[in-house]
Amino acid sequence: MGIVERRERLRKQVRTDILKTARDIAREEGWQAVSIRKIAEVIEYSPPILYEYFDNKDKLLETIRNEGFSHLHNELTRLKTLYRSPEKLLIEFAQVQWKFAIEQPEVFQVMFNIEGAMCQSRQAFQVEFAMLNNHPIWDALAHIRPRSADAISKTFYEWWCLTYGFLMVSLITQPKASLATFEPIFMESVRRFVRGLV
Amino acid sequence: MGIVERRERLRKQVRTDILKTARDIAREEGWQAVSIRKIAEVIEYSPPILYEYFDNKDKLLETIRNEGFSHLHNELTRLKTLYRSPEKLLIEFAQVQWKFAIEQPEVFQVMFNIEGAMCQSRQAFQVEFAMLNNHPIWDALAHIRPRSADAISKTFYEWWCLTYGFLMVSLITQPKASLATFEPIFMESVRRFVRGLV
DNA sequence: GTAAATAATTTTACATTGTTAAGTTACTTC
DNA sequence: GAAGTAACTTAACAATGTAAAATTATTTAC
Numbered sequence: 001m002g003i004v005e006r007r008e009r010l011r012k013q014v015r016t017d018i019l020k021t022a023r024d025i026a027r028e029e030g031w032q033a034v035s036i037r038k039i040a041e042v043i044e045y046s047p048p049i050l051y052e053y054f055d056n057k058d059k060l061l062e063t064i065r066n067e068g069f070s071h072l073h074n075e076l077t078r079l080k081t082l083y084r085s086p087e088k089l090l091i092e093f094a095q096v097q098w099k100f101a102i103e104q105p106e107v108f109q110v111m112f113n114i115e116g117a118m119c120q121s122r123q124a125f126q127v128e129f130a131m132l133n134n135h136p137i138w139d140a141l142a143h144i145r146p147r148s149a150d151a152i153s154k155t156f157y158e159w160w161c162l163t164y165g166f167l168m169v170s171l172i173t174q175p176k177a178s179l180a181t182f183e184p185i186f187m188e189s190v191r192r193f194v195r196g197l198v
Numbered sequence: 199m200g201i202v203e204r205r206e207r208l209r210k211q212v213r214t215d216i217l218k219t220a221r222d223i224a225r226e227e228g229w230q231a232v233s234i235r236k237i238a239e240v241i242e243y244s245p246p247i248l249y250e251y252f253d254n255k256d257k258l259l260e261t262i263r264n265e266g267f268s269h270l271h272n273e274l275t276r277l278k279t280l281y282r283s284p285e286k287l288l289i290e291f292a293q294v295q296w297k298f299a300i301e302q303p304e305v306f307q308v309m310f311n312i313e314g315a316m317c318q319s320r321q322a323f324q325v326e327f328a329m330l331n332n333h334p335i336w337d338a339l340a341h342i343r344p345r346s347a348d349a350i351s352k353t354f355y356e357w358w359c360l361t362y363g364f365l366m367v368s369l370i371t372q373p374k375a376s377l378a379t380f381e382p383i384f385m386e387s388v389r390r391f392v393r394g395l396v
Numbered sequence: 397g398t399a400a401a402t403a404a405t406t407t408t409a410c411a412t413t414g415t416t417a418a419g420t421t422a423c424t425t426c
Numbered sequence: 427g428a429a430g431t432a433a434c435t436t437a438a439c440a441a442t443g444t445a446a447a448a449t450t451a452t453t454t455a456c
Contacts, residue, residue: 003424007432032316036414046435048415057414112370116316118230125371157380158387160371165363172310173323173358182355189356196390205403234443244406246444255443 015053017043019064026106031116061110061119068107069124072100076136086140087194093137094163094190098183101167105176112164114172131156144197155197162193213251215241217262224304229314259308259317266305267322270298274334284338285392291335292361292388296381299365303374310362312370329354342395353395360391 021042025034036057040047054060075096083089101108109117111124131153133139141159142152166189170182219240223232234255238245252258273294281287299306307315309322329351331337336354364387368380 035412037412048417048436049434051415052433112312112366113314114310114312114366114370116311118314122371122373129371154383154386157383161364161367161384161387162360165365165367166359167363168310168312168366169359169363172312173320173327175320185352185355186359189359192394196394233441235441246407246446247405249444250404 011053014043014045014049018050018053018060019067022060023064023104023106026109026117031106031109031118058120061117062121062123064107065110065119065121065124068100068104068111069128071107072097075100080136086143087197089136089140090159090194091187091190094187097163097167098186101171102179102183105171108167108171112168114168129157129160141197144194159193162189209251212241212243212247216248216251216258217265220258221262221302221304224307224315229304229307229316256318259315260319260321262305263308263317263319263322266298266302266309267326269305270295273298278334284341285395287334287338288357288392289385289388292385295361295365296384299369300377300381303369306365306369310366312366327355327358339395342392357391360387 018039021039022034025038025042036050037047040050050060054063076093079089079092079096083092106117109115110119113119131138133142133149133152135156137159138152138156141155166186170179170186174182216237219237220232223236223240234248235245238248248258252261274291277287277290277294281290304315307313308317311317329336331340331347331350333354335357336350339353339357340350364384368377368384372380
């Protein structure tokens with residue numbers, strides 16, 4: 001009997017719709033405008049239905065945040081298979097980060113609690129910024145200049161502050177239309193950082 | 199008759215109390231917890247009184263944001279009188295920025311719409327990031343390495359992305375208790391940036 | 397010193413929010 | 427088709443920003 005499967009498929013679809021709708025509203029009107037009721041209206045269900053899929057609004061945002069971080073992480077591991085040179089990997093990944101932040105600003109906003117997005121869970125940060133080896137970026141830095149784990153961890157942290165920091169400042173302070181102007185400045189900063197590593 | 203003056207003084211005091219209370223609540227419980235009613239309760243007035251002092255909640259936050267930016271700007275001009283060397287000025291100002299962000303995180307949060315703070319007005323950014331000469335930082339960069347105005351403006355922007363970006367990433371992703379750990383990393387990044395300018 | 401005028405403040409109200417509990421409808425199984 | 431279960435909605439609560447109306451306190455004019 002495919003009844004259970006059909007139900008499961010439907011559930012999955014509704015869940016995806018909820019997440020997509022939240023992102024859509026956020027992109028159009030900002031995260032302050034995202035409410036359970038508005039999402040419910042768009043997906044044509046009553047508001048309490050959302051609580052069948054997410055414990056609360058915070059967990060919904062947490063899901064979007066985690067998807068954002070794991071999307072970038074997947075891109076990073078994909079790039080690792082493409083480029084042997086650690087320098088190239090860093091630069092290409094920075095490019096991917098920029099593209100992601102510009103194309104999906106509403107996800108980036110949730111990832112870092114900026115511009116009205118607010119998610120309590122700090123779990124994603126502990127994963128992203130864990131200063132352990134075996135992270136592709138950490139490895140790349142270690143390959144470019146082998147040093148003590150502590151020294152590399154420091155550079156690892158500087159990397160995230162440079163890339164994510166640049167993106168945050170740009171997304172927060174610049175009007176959307178003029179953002180493209182800053183991409184070359186960003187990429188040049190990244191290249192200088194990579195050059196300065198040796 | 200000093201009646202008008204007395205009233206004016208009282209008004210000023212209440213206004214200050216409102217701003218201070220907002221910051222206090224934000225520091226203790228975060229900006230999501232700051233509500234007109236809660237502020238009113240603390241200053242022992244009914245909620246609508248707040249609208250005699252600020253058009254709305256957004257304007258209240260805008261005031262805190264502007265005060266934050268002008269405080270830093272004042273510190274910068276103060277430092278300019280203390281240090282002749284532009285390199286020294288940059289490094290000392292970075293130190294002031296760090297101190298400010300750590301000691302008054304709730305103000306920093308409003309300045310950049312992070313961690314639940316949300317203020318629509320972008321006015322402060324236009325002032326802070328206006329790539330014009332006569333800004334102490336812009337001047338310092340121009341003195342360290344004289345170039346075209348465009349080239350300096352680019353570096354000027356990189357400066358803000360480095361300093362504010364580093365602070366944002368740190369404030370957002372790190373638990374308050376461990377923030378102190380990152381100060382030397384921040385300062386080293388700034389020094390490398392300054393060294394790299396020549 | 398009292399009445400009128402004005403300023404200061406509060407009470408009441410409305411729409412919107414997240415979220416829960418109770419109720420209802422639709423579907424599946426026997 | 428009846429019983430049981432899953433899916434869903436309605437109604438409700440407390441908290442929010444904010445406006446209008448009502449009230450109280452203070453000042454001014456006589």
